[in-house]
Amino acid sequence: MFRLSESSFSMLKDKRLVWKFNRGDLDALRGIYERYKDDLVTLAAVLLTDVSSAEDVVHDVFVSFIRSSGKFRLTGSLKGYLATCVANNARNRNKAKRRSGGPVLDEANPAAADSTSPERRAIFGEELRQLSRALEQLPYEQREVLLLHSHSGMKFRAIAKQQSVSINTVQGRYRYALDKLRSMLDGEVKK
Amino acid sequence: MRPADKINELIKNLKLKASADLDKRVHDDISRALVEPQKTNPAYSRPIVWRTITKTRTVKFAAAAVVVLAVVGGMTFWPGRGSDGKKWWLAPSSAWGQEILAALDAVKGVTCREQTVLVYSDGSEHTSMTWDIFYVSHDSYRRDIYDGDVLREIQWYVPDGDGTLHHSIRFDLGSYYTHSGQGSFGNYDPVERMRSKVRLLDKADKLLGIEVVDGRECVGFEISASKYGNNPEQWIDRIWFDVETKLPVRIEQRGRSFTGQSETTRTTVEDQFDYNPDLPADTFVPRTPEGFVFGHPDDIRAGRETPQK
Numbered sequence: 368m369f370r371l372s373e374s375s376f377s378m379l380k381d382k383r384l385v386w387k388f389n390r391g392d393l394d395a396l397r398g399i400y401e402r403y404k405d406d407l408v409t410l411a412a413v414l415l416t417d418v419s420s421a422e423d424v425v426h427d428v429f430v431s432f433i434r435s436s437g438k439f440r441l442t443g444s445l446k447g448y449l450a451t452c453v454a455n456n457a458r459n460r461n462k463a464k465r466r467s468g469g470p471v472l473d474e475a476n477p478a479a480a481d482s483t484s485p486e487r488r489a490i491f492g493e494e495l496r497q498l499s500r501a502l503e504q505l506p507y508e509q510r511e512v513l514l515l516h517s518h519s520g521m522k523f524r525a526i527a528k529q530q531s532v533s534i535n536t537v538q539g540r541y542r543y544a545l546d547k548l549r550s551m552l553d554g555e556v557k558k
Numbered sequence: 559m560r561p562a563d564k565i566n567e568l569i570k571n572l573k574l575k576a577s578a579d580l581d582k583r584v585h586d587d588i589s590r591a592l593v594e595p596q597k598t599n600p601a602y603s604r605p606i607v608w609r610t611i612t613k614t615r616t617v618k619f620a621a622a623a624v625v626v627l628a629v630v631g632g633m634t635f636w637p638g639r640g641s642d643g644k645k646w647w648l649a650p651s652s653a654w655g656q657e658i659l660a661a662l663d664a665v666k667g668v669t670c671r672e673q674t675v676l677v678y679s680d681g682s683e684h685t686s687m688t689w690d691i692f693y694v695s696h697d698s699y700r701r702d703i704y705d706g707d708v709l710r711e712i713q714w715y716v717p718d719g720d721g722t723l724h725h726s727i728r729f730d731l732g733s734y735y736t737h738s739g740q741g742s743f744g745n746y747d748p749v750e751r752m753r754s755k756v757r758l759l760d761k762a763d764k765l766l767g768i769e770v771v772d773g774r775e776c777v778g779f780e781i782s783a784s785k786y787g788n789n790p791e792q793w794i795d796r797i798w799f800d801v802e803t804k805l806p807v808r809i810e811q812r813g814r815s816f817t818g819q820s821e822t823t824r825t826t827v828e829d830q831f832d833y834n835p836d837l838p839a840d841t842f843v844p845r846t847p848e849g850f851v852f853g854h855p856d857d858i859r860a861g862r863e864t865p866q867k
Binding site for chain 1: 566568569570576580739788790
């Protein structure tokens with residue numbers, strides 16, 4: 368018997384939601400939000416190392432998305448599209464903070480970077496907490512590539528397009544980020 | 559050592575929950591969109607394309623032409639054959655396309671310049687300060703990246719056993735980075751990119767005619783990038799061939815999106831092609847200037863941006 372794979376089924380479901388959304392069906396919009404909100408908040412939170420800023424990013428992304436009703440064209444995966452919007456917004460916030468001289472994610476941010484903060488303790492188990500702390504040590508560009516590929520399931524080619532860099536640069540960043548994470552995590556285990 | 563799969567699995571398992579506050583904010587915005595329908599387009603009673611076609615005579619005619627072309631699908635775009643034998647581009651592309659591919663196969667090395675031009679919504683253009691010079695031989699690749707007149711970076715991709723050595727030096731950071739990997743530099747190779755475009759010429763949308771480019775008489779073709787890959791219609795590629803040598807003189811990739819600015823588009827221009835140039839013997843030999851430190855540019859930058867405590 369013919370059966371759709373999970374990813375094909377998910378893609379069809381997205382296409383149907385987008386089709387309805389473009390025709391003014393706001394329940395479809397709610398459906399899209401409910402379907403991806405947790406993934407997007409997670410992505411933004413790890414990129415920005417700050418949960419409240421992460422929620423602002425996701426809110427901004429959905430405000431813009433609402434305005435695109437009627438003219439939104441889905442050319443790839445919806446999750447990838449929304450993840451790209453979140454990553455762009457997060458990057459702009461990071462740049463703006465850098466310009467204004469405020470603390471940025473690659474700099475010391477004790478409240479966010481503290482792996483024992485109550486917020487993080489409540490959210491992640493020990494292993495994920497270690498990972499989260501290690502991710503924060505990565506340069507922003509590498510962390511973004513790693514998360515968009517491994518967490519949001521985006522292809523290297525799509526990430527390269529989003530970041531306006533070559534696919535080789537993206538693959539290099541991914542490989543380098545993995546190597547560093549691996550050594551950091553192994554270091555934690557050996558301590 | 560943890561395998562990459564294990565780390566990927568851990569990253570997939572990272573999961574935060576959106577707060578009730580965020581839920582409320584987004585759902586409130588959605589509800590507002592419901593009571594302010596002018597901000598979102600209402601449901602269409604019919605597909606918008608159909609309405610456009612039936613309303614305007616020009617589009618109706620164009621649509622009819624598209625239908626006719628679709629019916630006789632497989633017909634090449636080019637209508638005639640060059641009567642004097644000189645206008646080879648008027649003959650079926652199946653013939654001269656092979657000639658161009660053969661000419662490209664004979665190329666032992668090539669250098670060219672690549673620039674990025676930003677095109678704003680009012681039509682004005684700005685050429686990026688950053689531009690590249692590519693050097694390509696049959697198995698090696700080098701890219702010199704300039705900021706204005708200043709050489710910022712050199713990247714080499716050269717054979718290394720069964721794989722490829724990637725070596726880069728950053729003059730602005732005083733650093734170098736090197737690693738070996740599988741595969742080749744195929745994504746960058748301008749000759750390979752030319753080959754792929756030539757193979758698509760029988761699907762070209764427009765003949766741009768004759769124009770003098772870089773002092774040479776050239777014939778240009780235009781093709782939508784939607785003809786290859788999952789690309790938008792508005793991505794347009796233009797390629798200009800030397801009428802005499804049949805080798806590309808200028809390649810433009812127009813209408814590409816520009817990150818963060820939806821009204822601005824990006825055009826990449828490759829020109830100043832020099833085929834089989836006489837290059838110094840060490841062009842493809844990676845080097846590291848004395849005193850340069852090892853490190854990925856991302857790390858070097860991040861390290862310098864972190865305030866010293």
